[in-house]
Amino acid sequence: MRAVRRPEVRLPELEPYGGGELETEGDYDGLEFADADWAGQDARGARFMDCAVRRCALDETVLNRARIFDSVLSGVRGVGTDLSQVSLRDVEVSDARLGGSQLHGAVWERVVVRGGKIDFPNLRQARLRDVAFEGCVLVEADFSGAELERVTFDDCTLARMDFTGARMKDVDLRGAAAVDIARGIDRLSGAVISASQLFDLAPAFAAQIGVRVE
Template structure:
């Protein structure tokens, strides 16, 4: 079956993929002050860089048999497309828009999503393990059990919607923003998070076990509910209120018993 492209054969290169240091307009990084323990001095957390998408005119996607492994999809508009159970492992999506698509049990393992916007997608068991998401917006998604373990996310905005049981074990997140969304039992075990922000975001029963956090801003997470990994919060910034909420968990981690006076 021929690849679905915008008129070019598979293997053609229309333009080089964007490097980490290119393809977007770089702006000075904002720095936010955060008090340190005991009020001694100040520390800063570097703000995440958000994707700046400018999609070109898109061609409607024609479903002539479904996705193809290692397929090449360029400047296509997937609108209300049912991708349930389809195999797009290793595929490349560049300058695409996916709107209202069903992704139940879709296999996108090791796929590359570049300069792409996903709006209102839904599905259970979507496999994006070891995928690359760069300059991607995921808006108002309703997902459950999404597999992103071992994936690389760079300049990604996840805004609105609800994601249950998100698996990000051993993933690498850099310049990622979770905004106005609900994350239920997300698993960041062994992941590396650098310049990651949670803005007006509910974080419920999050697993940070063995994770590495660098410039992670958790102050906008309400609630901030950790099931594991409170000892991994070095490199993150939290609010005074969150510190009080986490006090019982921190005490348990340190082996401190808190008893009232008899």
């Protein structure tokens, strides 16, 4: 297993954002967004570079095709956030509380997701490379058709995951606290699991190849 290349985020001295709604195709550099309510705002195609986003509300926020580089997202929360086709590179996400986020077609590279809970994220056709999930809860994450390369899940709870049609390379599930795969058990080629996880997943493997266990 090749090790995950982790982000090295070194933020410059940040300026507080002056307020106002986010803009479509907006360009944000070296700013700190704190306790902002972005609910329902449209920032599709926006670019965030060397930014900190702390405790912001993202309910129904549109960030489709946004680019977030060398930045920190801390304590963000929201339901129905549109992050489809978003690009994350060298990003640290901590204590996020998200539900029903649209992340299909997203590209993540050198990203750490630490703590928090993400319910029902749509990561179909996403590409994750050098991504570390740490101590977080993922509920019914849909990775259908996604590409995962050098991805780890340390101390994470993975509930009812869908890996249908996913492609994996150097994906390490051994550190996960709990692994529950609802669909796509046959797509774990390219992943490594522990002996105890194999025992827990045995019924799913048996069902996949048509073996009845009585």
